[in-house]
Amino acid sequence: MLGRKARSVFSSVRKAWLAEAENVARQTLALDPLGVTRYLNLARVLIGGGRYDEAEAALRKAVALQPAAARLHVHLTTIDVLRGNATGALQNAQLEPPGSWRDYALALARQTQSDRAAADAALQKLVNEGSVTGPFQIAAVYGLRNEPDKVFEWLDRAYTERDSGLTQLLVTPFILTYKNDPRFAAFCQKLKLPVPTTVVTKP
Template structure:
């Protein structure tokens, strides 16, 4: 980074690494700098919003994600991440509305499966989760694990985390700080899994 202090993409990459290593303040500061360097980038604001959400700073997360959408209303991932902030604020109705607007099919199904579960619409949540597995399971094992964890299916979530590990799913780098996986933290399997990932 010292060789390219004015390169927003380098800052974003280092911010992601800092986040994986648990250095929350550093990660957010680097992403703020990336946004300042390229204020018209929807992508950097999306990354910043996700980091805020991961660290429980949900109002700031929503502001950054809304700004990302203002710059690119058709941006992928942003509606799903907004839906997750709504779920973390216990507003499943708005979460479902946002998730249904996500342009990427696997993340649309992730958001809807979780929101429908929170709304008590179990059969519809099951159907959305089945669709993720059938249509995207090979590439979206980590997202399946997130959905299962949110739904309280601990054994199934760990099964899909192991699938993601075998597939070298890049999402696993965020597993130690992922709020959607918190239902797994209390069990005896969590710490060994995180340590296997080199994150413990």
């Protein structure tokens, strides 16, 4: 595991990164206040910072502007999962328009339900359609399932396949659960992200 000093530096760097990302997101939103994607980008950053109420408010504005837009209910599902609201997570997942993003939302929501067979089946569907869904999303579901080896296996695949989802690495809570795993530091280094990997001390 990374030592306390390394974790502290990582936390400081990430906070600065989030602050800058939020600033950019708000500036672009101000220039395009009717842009659904602008609200989505802001919500992603806010989710990454644990500011779920603000993120939900941004997403609700986007839904009001364009109810059938893809990816909005995926992120509302994510917020519900993080809040421990299993019922809300499934409801929001079912509101996501049909397609790979809906499959991803359902896979997340199903992990919070008591039906383990349904949870496994939802994940397996993503794995079977990995080229469509994207390996980064599969890694996130494995993160929610507390399967770190699978998380890093699919992150490596995302890197190999140049999955654009990797741009969300530092704002995806189900991945950040493993930020103290040495494999996370090594992966960030491979992506040339501003995350310390050379400071190693005893826990």
